[in-house]
Amino acid sequence: MSQKPRVAVLLTGGTIGSGGHDDLDRLDYVDLGHVLTDDEALPLYRFPEEIDVSPRRVRRIPSTAADEEFWADLRATLLTIAREEPDVAGVVITHGTATLEETAYVLHLTLPTDLPVVLVGAQRPPTAMGSDAQVGLANAIRVAASPASRGHGVLVAMDDRILSARDVMKTSNSGLDTFRARDHGALGDIDPYGAVWFYRKLLRTHTVESRFASRAPGGWPRVEIVPVWAGADARVVERPVADGAQGLVVASLPPSMNPPAVEVAIEKAVAAGVVVVAGSRAVTGRVTHRHAFDERGLVGSDTSSPQQARILLSLCLAEGLTRDEIVEIFATY
Numbered sequence: 001m002s003q004k005p006r007v008a009v010l011l012t013g014g015t016i017g018s019g020g021h022d023d024l025d026r027l028d029y030v031d032l033g034h035v036l037t038d039d040e041a042l043p044l045y046r047f048p049e050e051i052d053v054s055p056r057r058v059r060r061i062p063s064t065a066a067d068e069e070f071w072a073d074l075r076a077t078l079l080t081i082a083r084e085e086p087d088v089a090g091v092v093i094t095h096g097t098a099t100l101e102e103t104a105y106v107l108h109l110t111l112p113t114d115l116p117v118v119l120v121g122a123q124r125p126p127t128a129m130g131s132d133a134q135v136g137l138a139n140a141i142r143v144a145a146s147p148a149s150r151g152h153g154v155l156v157a158m159d160d161r162i163l164s165a166r167d168v169m170k171t172s173n174s175g176l177d178t179f180r181a182r183d184h185g186a187l188g189d190i191d192p193y194g195a196v197w198f199y200r201k202l203l204r205t206h207t208v209e210s211r212f213a214s215r216a217p218g219g220w221p222r223v224e225i226v227p228v229w230a231g232a233d234a235r236v237v238e239r240p241v242a243d244g245a246q247g248l249v250v251a252s253l254p255p256s257m258n259p260p261a262v263e264v265a266i267e268k269a270v271a272a273g274v275v276v277v278a279g280s281r282a283v284t285g286r287v288t289h290r291h292a293f294d295e296r297g298l299v300g301s302d303t304s305s306p307q308q309a310r311i312l313l314s315l316c317l318a319e320g321l322t323r324d325e326i327v328e329i330f331a332t333y
Contacts, residue, residue, distance in 0.1 A: 004050060004051055004052040005051055005052065005089035005090075005145040006051070006052040006053075006087055006088050006089055007051055007052070007053055007054065007088065007089055007090050007091065007092060007141050007144045007145050008055075008056065008081055008085070008088050008090075008091045009053055009054065009055040009056070009091075009092045009093075009094065009137075009141065010056060010058045010074070010078075010091060010092065010093045011038065011041070011055060011056065011057045011058065011059075011060075011094050012058055012059040012061060012074070012093060012094055012095050012096075013035055013059060013060050013061045013062055013094075013095075013096055014062060014063045014094065014095050014096025014097060014098075014100075014122070015029075015030075015096060015097060015121060015122045015123065015133070016094045016096075016120065016121050016122035016125075016126065016133045016136070016137065017035055017041050017060075017094060017126075018030075018032075018033075018034060018036060018125045018126075018127075019032075019034045019035075019036045019040065019126075019127045020032065020034075020125050020127045020128055022127075023127060023128055023129050024128070025125070025127070025128055026124045026125075026128045026174075029125050029127075033062075035060050035062075036126075036127075038055070038057055041126065042055060044126040044127070044133070044134065045126070045133075045134055045137055045138070046138060047137075047138065047141060048141055048142055048145075048194060051141055051142065051145045054088075058073070058077055059073070059074075062096055062098070063095055063096025063097065063098045063099040063100060063103070063121075064096070064098050064099065066096075066099045066103055068217045068218045068219075068220060069217075069218065070103075071103060071106045071107070071110075071217040071218075072216045072217045072218045074093070074103070074107070075106075075107060075110055075111060075216055075217065076216070078091060078111060078115070078117060079111070079112070079113065081115070082113045088115070089116070089144065089145045090115060090116035090117070090143075090144030090145055090146075090149060091115065091116070091117050091118070091144060092118050092119075092120060092137070092140045092144045093117065093118070093119045093120070094119075094120060094121065094137065095120070095121050096121055097121040097122070097123065097170055097178065097179075098170075100119055100121050100156065100168075100170070100179075101156070101165070101168045101169055101170055101179075101305075101307065101308070102307055102311060103119065104119045104154050104155075104156055104165035104168060105154075105165045105166070105168075105308050105311050105312075106217055106311055107154045107165065108153045108154040108164075108165035108166060108206050108207065108210075109206065109210050109212045109213075109311070109312065109315060109333070110210065110212050110213060110215055110216065110217060110315070111154065111207050111208075111213065112207065112208055112213035112214060113207065113208065114150050114151055114207060114208050115150075116143070116144050116146070116149035116150055116152075116155065117144070117154045117155070118140045118143045118144045118149070118154075118156070118157050119140075119154070119156050119157075120136050120137055120139070120140035120156070120157050120158060121136070121158065122136055123174060123176050123178055124176075132158075132159065132176050136157070136158060136159070138194070139157050139160065139190040139194070140157040142190060142194050142195075142196055143155060143157045143162055143190060143196050148196060148198050149162075149196070151201070152164065152187060152198070152201060152202060153165060153166065153202060153207050154206070154207070155187070156168045156179055157190065158178070158179040159177045159178075159179065160189050160190050160191075161179070161186040161188075161189055161190075162186055162187045162188040162189060162190065162196070162198065163179060163180070163181055163186050163187065164187055164202045165206075166202055166204050166206065166308075166333075167181040167182050167183065167184060167202075167303070168180070168182075169181075169182050169283070169305050182303055182305060183284050183285070183286070183303045184303075185200070186199075187199065187200055187201070187202065188200075204332065204333055205332050205333045206333070210333070211319070211329075212315045212319070215315065215318065215319070219318070220314040220315070220317070220318050221246040221247060221314060222240075222243075222244050222245045222246055222247070223245060223246065223247035223248070223249065223310050223313050223314045224240040224243075224245045224247075224249070224310075225248075225249045225250075225251055225306045225307065225310050226240065226248050226249065226250045226251065227251050227281065228250060228251060228253055228258050228259070228262055228281065229253075230253070230259070231259065232258070232259050232261075232262055233259070233261045233262070234261045234262060234264060234265035235265075236262060236265075237250075237262060237266055237268075238265055241269050241272065241274055246274060246275065246317055247274065247275045247276070247310075247313045247314065247317050248269060248274060248275070248276045248277070249276075249277045249279050249301065249309045249310045249313060250262075250266065250276060250277065250278055250279055251279050251280065251281040251306040252278060252279060252280050252281065253280075253281065254280045254281065254282035254285070255280055255282070255285065255287065255288075256278045256279060256287045256300075256301075266296075266298075267296065270296065270297040270298070275299065275313065275316075275323060275326060276298050276299065277298070277299045277300075277301050277309050277326075277330070278293060278298045278299065278300055278301060279301040279304070279305075279306045279309050280301070281306075284303075285303075286302055286303045287300050287301045287302060287303075288300055288302075289302070289327060289331065294327075297323060299313075299323065299327050299330055300327070300330060300331075301330060302330050304330065309330075312329065312330065312333060313326065316329055
């Protein structure tokens, strides 16, 4: 019997599983759309010798196609592994980087297990020179296999960093260091010898402690992100409300302010029963729940990105929470 820790690797698609025109192709592959078969992809990687790796295909899609159905299937697969494969030390999910942070956060909020789950992607396909795919996958496997990874919620391992799904954000279109923590830094890192180091732990609610841990994604109320710019008018709010949105996340002018016409439209939306989360288009910095938010019936987004706030608000509305309860959720999750 093997004494090595065993890690399941769930293959979904994305750059980390794509092929380019040649070894110089670091960009045009996105239009080529060549998703490698497992026979093509797996030989391109070197798995850590000290870990028993069990790769399996669950989807073959670009991450731009990720949706509630995909998240529900992925969550169900993870729960089956946790229930039926007790020898698995952790799970790695290979994923396209376009929506990796959203998939990670959905699982972070809805997985009722402390089994380590680590997402990893790549900025360059494994067929390109200088690709980050090979070392990234090896690092993610080591993080998933580490006992120290248990209890942190869902993790992202990219560019030698270990990041929490609560804080992670893609910050660059093409840079290898694209994934970073929005405000409070990485949880740890993986050194060049493959050792896993944790330096801090997330205190916000997640996974087994989450009130959403028993809710599979799907059938969520409609929640939209409203972008705001100088000169934006009431239509940016009126259109999604007219289309049936039950919740809005407003990516406002920093630090969460809007042109006068947009402010009036928000007040009308709240009066009509739409839950509005006040966010910001700034990359970092907390949107503090100001006193005026209570007077106007708004919810401060805290340090959530607009896309993360949309997920959290969707879950809150699916649970039928009141505005005051939603305020508390955004302050503690």
